[in-house]
Amino acid sequence: MTERVGTFCLVLHSHLPLLARHGRWPVGEEWLYQSWAHSYLPVLATLRELAAEGRGPLATLGVTPVLAAQLDDPYCLHGMHDWLGDWMLRAHSAALRLPDLAAHEHRLASAATAEFEAHWRHGGSPALRALRDTGAVELLGGPAAHPFQPLLSHRVRAFSLRAGLDDHALRLGGRPQGIWAPECGYAPGMEDDYARAGVGRFLVDGPALRGDTALARPVGDSDVLCVGRDLDVTYRVWSPRKGYPGSAEYRDFHTWDHPSGLKPARVTGRRVPPERKRPYSPELAARAVQRDADDFVATVAARLRGLRERHGRPALTVAAFDTELFGHWWHEGPAWLAAVLRRLPDAGVAVRTLGGAVSDGLVGDPVTLPECSWGSGKDWRVWAGPQVTEFVSRGDDVQRDLLSCVDTVGAGTGPLLTPDVRDPLADLLADQALHALSSDWAFMVSKDSAADYARSRAELHAGRVAELSGLLRDGRRRAARRRAERWSDAPVPTFGHLDARALAAP
Incomplete structure (x- = not known):
């Protein structure tokens, strides 16, 4: 029997901005469907196949409430x-011009359609729940609408977290024990919020722990554990500058056959222009998958041996990625995942979920965390830097409008919120406020990715909050109802369970 060298946790996080239906944008829907077809379908199919082989646990999966709703x-x-x-x-349509590529795409599209029709026609939640129930995966939760939590007031932060955990429980049949906090954003004291919400563990980026990610650690005086992403291992796959997907043999994401919308080329070289890239070869890419899977397994095993020698005890390494890397950005990613998860046990590496690692006792001494995120600089600059000051200011205004409304007695109408009856207008107000506070909008501006769209969406939701809040504070409920009915994209809350009464002041 191979000697166990340590424990590996794979954590995948699935998230897209709220784009389809609830604020339609054709390109946004294309983002959703591409990620669904090329990442979510094959990744879950891969995990299901491995579970059927008797392998497991395999991975820890986070799906944001926004994406789960879609x-x-x-x-x-x-x-x-x-x-x-x-x-x-x-x-x-590409069969005459690109016969080999067309045949490859036909096989992929056929497999994806069969997977969708067999496991996804009733939604993503049944597919996730079925996989969770096999014991193959642990599911993580998170706050509703994906806010950058450190910039929220305590009341709004607690409300968003509760709404997200409630949404998870309704869709998946139980509240999660762990969360992937949006952007891994943390401010001192948030562990107390998590403890009150029943969250026992959350993910942080490795630099928040000064790179000491070998064990889960209690945060401060709480029983809430933080688990650090091991960047030395994670960046072996993908970093800001390098990683396996940039290898010459893999399919190039950025080169298109424009008549068909298919991707006909391999990476070939980092500085090779699109017109000079070589044709994609699935056989060549398949050999690269095996090579890079072997390299990653060796890297993980060596890392765990080094950690065991340093700490004098079995250790943990956590590799955490956006799910969309596997299949969407990196065409061969799901095949690489399957190869890695099959080979790690033979190298003496125990594969566990985050919860399984904690149950195995891989917990160290308490730690004090600084302000942090997994964004550029590992601080808050992406969401609170000078390039997005208007988002920070607008977010403060949104929270002020929301809380002043739920705390104010409307003229001649009595309290907006009463203990015994939900108020649909208050629920809608809270829903729009949460979407206005999404971290996605500042991120897209900071990274110059559909920045104009992000600004327009943030302004849209914030404007609705200001208008609806003003009407309700003035006691003009009929006018508020008529205004909401004119919103063609979201006349009802995205999260139907969302109950604004949870926002009422103690």
């Missing part, structure tokens, strides 16, 4: 099925 939405499910059919047609 994966369960009938409009999005119908649109996804149509998109898969269009993928097949696009593959066939």
Whole structure:
């Protein structure tokens, strides 16, 4: 029997901004369907296949409440099925010009359609729940609408977290024990918020622990554990400058056959222009997958041996990624995952979920965390830097409008919130406020990715909060109702369970 060298945890986080249906944007829907087809379908199919082989536990999966809502939405499910059919047609349209690529795409589209029809037609939640129930994966939760929590007031932060955990429980049949905090954002004291919400562990980036990620650690005086992403291992796969997906043999994400929308080239070289890239070869890429899987397994085993020698006890390494890397950005990513998860046990590495690692006793001494995130600089600059000051100011205004409304007696109408009755207008106000506070908008501006769209969405939701709050504070409920009915994209809250009464002041 191979000597156990330590424990490996794979953590995948699935998140897209709220784009489809609830604020439609054709490019946004394309983002959703591409990630669904090329990442979510094959990654879950891979994990299901490995679980059927008797392997497990395998991974820890986080799906943000915003994305979970889209994966369960009938409009999005119908649109996804149509998109898969269009993928097949696009593959066939390239058959005369690019026969090998067209055949490859036909096989992929057929497999994706079969996977979708067999496991996803009733939404993403049944697919996730079925995989969780096999014991193959642990599911993580998170706050509703993906806010950068350190910039929220305590009341709004607690409300968003509670709404996200409630959403997880409704969709997946139980409240999660751990969360992937949006952007891994942390401010001192947030562990107390987590403890009150029943969250026992959360992920931070490695620099927050000065790189000492060998064990989960209690935060301060609490029983809440933080688990650090091991950047030495994670960056072996993908970093700001390098990683396996940039190898010459893999499919190039950025080179398109424009008539079909397919990707016909391999990376070839980092400085090779698109017109000079070599044709994609699935066989060549498959050999690269095996090579890079072997390299990663050796890297993990060596890392764990070194940690065991340094600490004098078995240790943990956590590699954490956006799920969209596997399949969407890196075409061969799901095949690489399968190879790695099959080979790690033979190298003496125990594969565990985060909860399994904690149960195995891989917990160290308490730690004091600084302000941190997993963004540029590992601080808050992406979400609170000079390039997004208007978002910080607008976020303060949104929270002020929301809280002043729920705390104010409307003229002639009595309290907006009463203990015994939900108020649909208050729920809608809270829903729009949470979307206005999403971290995505500042991120997209900081990274210059669809920045104009991000600004318009943030302004849209913040404007609705200001208008609706003002009408309700003035006791003009009928006018507020008429105004909300004119919102063609979101006349009802995204999260139907969201109850604004939780915002009421103690």
